[in-house]
Amino acid sequence: MRGFVELTDAEMIDRFIEANELAFLFISSQGCGVCQALYPKVIELMDEFPFIQLGHVVVDDVKEIAGRFSIFTAPVLLLFVNGKEVLREARFVHMDLLREKVTKIYKLVID
Secondary structure (H helix, E strand, O other): OOOOOEEEOOHHHHHHHOOEEEEEEEEEEEOHHHHHHHHHHHHHHHHHOOOEEEEEEEEOOOOOOHOOOOOOOOOEEEEEOOOEEEEEOOOOOOHHHHHHHHHHHHHHHHO
């Protein structure tokens, strides 16, 4: 099982998105119970998609991303393809639906 790279400032986030064809951000906030429950499930799911690079951001530590990515709640899951946001899920995420959506995008990019 692989883990997420901790991204601790806006510049790191930008570089991460730009450097990876498939970049996934898990944006959480401190003390968020939903975030804590969802995080291990997302890690497990992402093992199915080895070419997606994984980044984790704590919005409390990088406040400027809230405005940049229109973050109004947590958690927020964002998938970027070649720097462009192609998938957004927020708060209560249904893992089966997330798997379906990511699979479709992944196959388009990787195949």
